[in-house]
Amino acid sequence: MGDLVQEAHVRLRSQGGRMTTQRRLLFSILDSLGEHPTAEELFHIARQRDSTLNLSTVYRTLRWLENENLVSTRVFAEDRRQERFDAALPSEHHHFMCTNCRTVIEFDTELLEFIKLRFQEKNDASVTTGSIVLYGLCRNCLRTERGLNQEST
């Protein structure tokens, strides 16, 4: 959607970095992909277009994006210790993960602000960020499961 390739190019230029074939490929995949891939998933997708691409390049590119605040990284409970990368730009948003197919859906809420404020008051702390993660079944998996239940009845 938003042109990650452009934005990244500008930043690279301003810091003496180089726009390589590998980076351009990864940026554009991340940009168009409406998902939250793991490094490995991104690697597999990219590999179909450049069969010599290496996994460490994927990691290096993702870490660079992370430092530039162009992607955010998180570990969902379902994935245990594997990171997922989200190319959505800044705006604070939250996530739902389907415990069945691991699809991630983003959502917004203003209610977190109240939660932050209340926590700060009660604890004399200063809250800078916060995130909500919901788990459950997405529409598709819910439908499938209903189907399965009917069959088994």
Next chain:
Amino acid sequence: MGDLVQEAHVRLRSQGGRMTTQRRLLFSILDSLGEHPTAEELFHIARQRDSTLNLSTVYRTLRWLENENLVSTRVFAEDRRQERFDAALPSEHHHFMCTNCRTVIEFDTELLEFIKLRFQEKNDASVTTGSIVLYGLCRNCLRTERGLNQEST
């Protein structure tokens, strides 16, 4: 607080398991510890009382507790990929982590229910759990930082 040692003993008994010295030690530390230790932290504490204890026993014990739903496991953004274990019993509660000292503070809120409901409606999904994590500075670190700022002024 709640007697994890007791509860665990009952469950072990009912499944032909054994209450060993190592387990008793780990259970009681987890039970009294008002923190969210990593496996390594728990290991160091326990080691002071049993110098032959092995890290893999710590992991095995934690996983058993996790399966029994007596501890919950999560990865906070600040820790990257390292897990923290929480011996608090069932009730849904949420976490604040100080990005400076990594202390974890628990809190409650009823607002998450509204967030879940709204998400379900909008997405035809079924949400089973959800968790909120806040990041910022705790009271102590906030105080220290103010102090430091003053000194440096």
Next chain:
DNA sequence: AAAATTACTGCAAATGATTTGCAATAAGAG
């Protein structure tokens, strides 16, 4: 446009957290 500079890549080996196979040990039943 070729040469020079050096950031970036692929590869292989290293790291850090967690897991697992196995032989030795020790709970708990009888």
Next chain:
DNA sequence: CTCTTATTGCAAATCATTTGCAGTAATTTT
């Protein structure tokens, strides 16, 4: 107290991610 077998310590394996290094390819300079 003996026997059975769940559990432990140890070392090696695994999984995700990182890093050193020598070769490659973007930019810059000439």
